[in-house]
Amino acid sequence: MGVFDGIKVLELGAGAAGPVATRYFADHGATVVRIESSRRPDFLRILFLTPDNPFGVNGSPMFVLMNPNKKSVAIDMSKPEGVEVARRLIDWADVVSENFSPKAMAKWGLDYESLRKRKPDLLMVSSCLFGQTGPQRMYPGFGGQGSALSGFNQMAGWPDREAVGPHATITDSLSPRYVAFLIAAALLHRRRTGEGQYIDVSQIETGVYSLSEMMVRFAATGELMERRGNRDERGVPHGVYPCRGDDRWIAIAIFSDPEWRLLRRAMGNPAFSEDPRFNSADGRRAHEDELDEQLGRWTRERDPHELAEAFQAAGIEAGPVQNYDDLLADPQLAHRGHFETLHHPHLGEMQFENYAIRLSDASPRLEAPGPDLGEHTDEVLCDLLGFDRSEVQRLVEEEVLV
Amino acid sequence: MLAGVRVLDLSDETAWLAGKILAETGADVVKVERPGGDPGRTGPYLGGVDDPERSLRWLALNTSKRGVSLDWRTAKGGALLRRLAESADVLIESAAPGTLDELGVGWETLHQENPRLVFCSVTPFGRTGPRAGWRAHDLVVVAMGGNASMTGDADRPPVRCTMPTATLHAGPEAAAGIGMALWARETTGRGQLVDVSLHEIQLSTLVTGPGQHAHSPRDRKRSGAVMGRTREIWRAKDGWISYGLRGGPARVANLVATVELMHESGMAPEWLRSYDWSGYNHNTLSSEEIARFEAAFGAFFATKTRRDLYEQALDRRIMLAPCNDAREISEQPQLRSRELFTTVEYPELGTAFEHPDFFAKNTGPRIGIRSRAPRIGEHNAEVYGELGVGGADLEALAAEGVI
Numbered sequence: 001m002g003v004f005d006g007i008k009v010l011e012l013g014a015g016a017a018g019p020v021a022t023r024y025f026a027d028h029g030a031t032v033v034r035i036e037s038s039r040r041p042d043f044l045r046i047l048f049l050t051p052d053n054p055f056g057v058n059g060s061p062m063f064v065l066m067n068p069n070k071k072s073v074a075i076d077m078s079k080p081e082g083v084e085v086a087r088r089l090i091d092w093a094d095v096v097s098e099n100f101s102p103k104a105m106a107k108w109g110l111d112y113e114s115l116r117k118r119k120p121d122l123l124m125v126s127s128c129l130f131g132q133t134g135p136q137r138m139y140p141g142f143g144g145q146g147s148a149l150s151g152f153n154q155m156a157g158w159p160d161r162e163a164v165g166p167h168a169t170i171t172d173s174l175s176p177r178y179v180a181f182l183i184a185a186a187l188l189h190r191r192r193t194g195e196g197q198y199i200d201v202s203q204i205e206t207g208v209y210s211l212s213e214m215m216v217r218f219a220a221t222g223e224l225m226e227r228r229g230n231r232d233e234r235g236v237p238h239g240v241y242p243c244r245g246d247d248r249w250i251a252i253a254i255f256s257d258p259e260w261r262l263l264r265r266a267m268g269n270p271a272f273s274e275d276p277r278f279n280s281a282d283g284r285r286a287h288e289d290e291l292d293e294q295l296g297r298w299t300r301e302r303d304p305h306e307l308a309e310a311f312q313a314a315g316i317e318a319g320p321v322q323n324y325d326d327l328l329a330d331p332q333l334a335h336r337g338h339f340e341t342l343h344h345p346h347l348g349e350m351q352f353e354n355y356a357i358r359l360s361d362a363s364p365r366l367e368a369p370g371p372d373l374g375e376h377t378d379e380v381l382c383d384l385l386g387f388d389r390s391e392v393q394r395l396v397e398e399e400v401l402v
Numbered sequence: 403m404l405a406g407v408r409v410l411d412l413s414d415e416t417a418w419l420a421g422k423i424l425a426e427t428g429a430d431v432v433k434v435e436r437p438g439g440d441p442g443r444t445g446p447y448l449g450g451v452d453d454p455e456r457s458l459r460w461l462a463l464n465t466s467k468r469g470v471s472l473d474w475r476t477a478k479g480g481a482l483l484r485r486l487a488e489s490a491d492v493l494i495e496s497a498a499p500g501t502l503d504e505l506g507v508g509w510e511t512l513h514q515e516n517p518r519l520v521f522c523s524v525t526p527f528g529r530t531g532p533r534a535g536w537r538a539h540d541l542v543v544v545a546m547g548g549n550a551s552m553t554g555d556a557d558r559p560p561v562r563c564t565m566p567t568a569t570l571h572a573g574p575e576a577a578a579g580i581g582m583a584l585w586a587r588e589t590t591g592r593g594q595l596v597d598v599s600l601h602e603i604q605l606s607t608l609v610t611g612p613g614q615h616a617h618s619p620r621d622r623k624r625s626g627a628v629m630g631r632t633r634e635i636w637r638a639k640d641g642w643i644s645y646g647l648r649g650g651p652a653r654v655a656n657l658v659a660t661v662e663l664m665h666e667s668g669m670a671p672e673w674l675r676s677y678d679w680s681g682y683n684h685n686t687l688s689s690e691e692i693a694r695f696e697a698a699f700g701a702f703f704a705t706k707t708r709r710d711l712y713e714q715a716l717d718r719r720i721m722l723a724p725c726n727d728a729r730e731i732s733e734q735p736q737l738r739s740r741e742l743f744t745t746v747e748y749p750e751l752g753t754a755f756e757h758p759d760f761f762a763k764n765t766g767p768r769i770g771i772r773s774r775a776p777r778i779g780e781h782n783a784e785v786y787g788e789l790g791v792g793g794a795d796l797e798a799l800a801a802e803g804v805i
Binding site (some may be wrong): 003016140177182188195199206213336338361 | 404406422423428444448459463528533534537538541542543544545546551555560561562564565577579580581582583594605606607608609612613615616618619622624626627634635637642644646719724727728729735736737739742743755760763766
């Protein structure tokens with residue numbers, strides 16, 4: 001039995017932040033319907049629109065992998081009849097989740113204030129970059145913005161080089177966790193009180209809130225945190241060291257003198273490690289460049305996976321830097337069933353991913369790859385909304401359902 | 403939203419954020435820490451005074467919770483924890499797998515005594531499996547979870563974000579898992595175990611990268627501030643900005659607007675001013691052309707502050723964003739207009755400062771920071787009093803070092 005069996009979610013929007021959030025529900029039994037249109041496809045559908053991809057908007061691996069278990073209804077929202085179909089879907093839904101810029105929903109008359117008149121217990125979440133209010137709400141969004149504005153970009157990289165930012169746009173993975181939580185909390189609230197609600201989430205603000213420690217340290221002391229490579233204010237040595245092979249590395253994090261002694265022993269007490277300057281954290285900190293250099297010289301000829309196994313067995317925090325091939329073969333991820341193979345009609349076998357939550361009474365279910373655009377228009381309109389097939393046919397012919 | 407939900411938060415800093423989120427959306431969260439204070443109450447300290455009540459990390463991540471002290475490793479402490487858990491809806495913990503079981507206060511026991519309890523474990527690799535016993539905080543899970551391999555300069559080791567990110571993904575992920583289990587309980591009447599892995603969480607930061615790689619393998623490597631072929635992060639006069647030379651019809655107007663801005667400062671070379679943007683595609687530029695563009699744009703950005711550039715960008719719809727530090731974030735008009743920050747008073751410490759408030763704006767019940775983080779054992783009398791343990795009993799427990 002799925003946690004969200006019977007829950008109906010309607011999704012409008014594109015990209016990652018919105019669609020990643022609704023998967024928490026789709027993977028656990030909810031019916032999640034996306035409104036999309038071939039007139040303005042989700043940009044993740046066209047990211048891979050290259051001549052060697054004959055499947056067009058239905059051939060984007062990123063879109064397909066990000067949107068499993070969802071149903072796609074094609075609606076041209078620029079047509080009044082299209083908006084009317086969307087309203088019928090909103091009537092059907094328990095939850096509406098959208099991540100357009102603030103003007104889209106209002107333009108269609110589908111903003112919360114208009115919709116609540118029709119459906120007083122509506123539960124609706126908007127999660128665009130800047131939020132629904134404020135002077136910058138209409139500013140055009142792009143990928144790097146969330147990560148840059150909320151403070152992450154300038155904190156990754158080397159102090160003597162330019163900031164590089166953590167890989168990918170962190171707000172795209174961070175904000176959906178909050179959106180999913182808020183939807184679940186609002187469902188609980190509605191069950192107890194009968195009240196729906198509107199929730200306005202800014203992706204940037206989810207980043208700043210998550211960085212409460214950084215913000216409070218600044219507010220209380222004026223401290224401005226800067227990128228420090230892999231160094232840490234509490235651990236030393238604390239870094240990523242070269243290993244045998246092409247671009248192979250091991251991460252090692254030592255937080256106390258006893259842990260340092262464990263590391264020394266696990267390495268077999270090489271001469272450099274016996275240097276008394278390294279006995280205390282203060283000493284290791286004062287000579288950290290030299291320590292990193294020596295440690296790297298020692299790890300250089302060793303295999304990162306084997307070395308991590310040995311270090312962890314000795315009680316030391318260490319792990320290989322894993323590339324994508326390593327992740328696909330990772331035994332712990334395999335134990336958790338992280339990857340599951342599903343067959344996609346155009347792209348073939350694909351490795352889909354489960355999220356990081358395992359519930360003891362309800363496993364996540366990966367049942368269908370991300371849908372073709374409009375794949376479920378008939379099914380959703382006829383079976384869920386009760387449209388006549390002829391009516392759907394007419395709307396397709398009149399290019400409303402496209 | 404979560405009014406009436408009672409949460410016991412036994413976690414260390416790995417999952418402090420999870421309890422904070424629940425507390426700021428209405429739950430009654432009791433932070434349980436060992437006598438003397440949670441080991442995570444480390445520096446930096448307010449005013450530089452080495453005192454667990456002044457740990458800024460603690461103060462930042464435990465707002466809106468009540469706090470009790472309890473040594474659940476002792477027999478009496480364990481018994482008291484079990485009594486607290488009998489009336490709780492949720493328990494959050496982040497001890498190494500098996501630790502609480504050995505003390506007789508693990509999932510099996512507490513679930514038996516209170517079948518409605520939702521029990522959330524946040525651990526480095528999950529509660530079971532070949533790596534369940536592996537130790538990790540931030541760097542090791544970021545390394546093993548794939549993000550580090552893609553972050554950093556090609557000629558140097560992979561890097562992480564200096565401010566640890568593993569736990570700040572874990573907070574809302576655990577909260578989402580708890581929300582799911584609470585929803586399930588509405589129909590089943592039973593609580594369940596929510597097993598969250600810091601390592602597995604990291605994979606979602608790759609936004610389907612591993613699956614794309616499995617489908618079409620190619621060399622995927624970190625490339626510093628360059629994304630694809632062109633630069634994504636640039637030097638400004640006082641820091642860094644994010645800006646892309648990527649083209650396509652939707653973005654050309656923004657490139658043209660940038661050149662116009664450069665021209666007004668006398669910094670647009672003649673060739674750039676007369677450049678024919680029709681058909682511009684960054685993917686088909688030669689390396690020499692990219693270098694020429696980057697030199698011109700880069701020279702201009704380096705003469706302007708992040709704020710100057712951002713204000714111009716907002717006016718002209720140029721797609722540029724400053725790589726903000728905490729000061730810039732705290733001064734952003736957009737965030738100010740949405741009242742993201744709230745001042746928290748610390749009368750005992752003689753100070754007050756701003757925290758980011760819980761960010762969501764809703765039409766339902768009020769959400770947001772309710773109180774400063776608790777002092778050690780601040781609510782002992784109140785919380786243990788609710789169990790009927792008071793007066794002399796509490797003094798005896800205190801004398802024995804249980805609370």
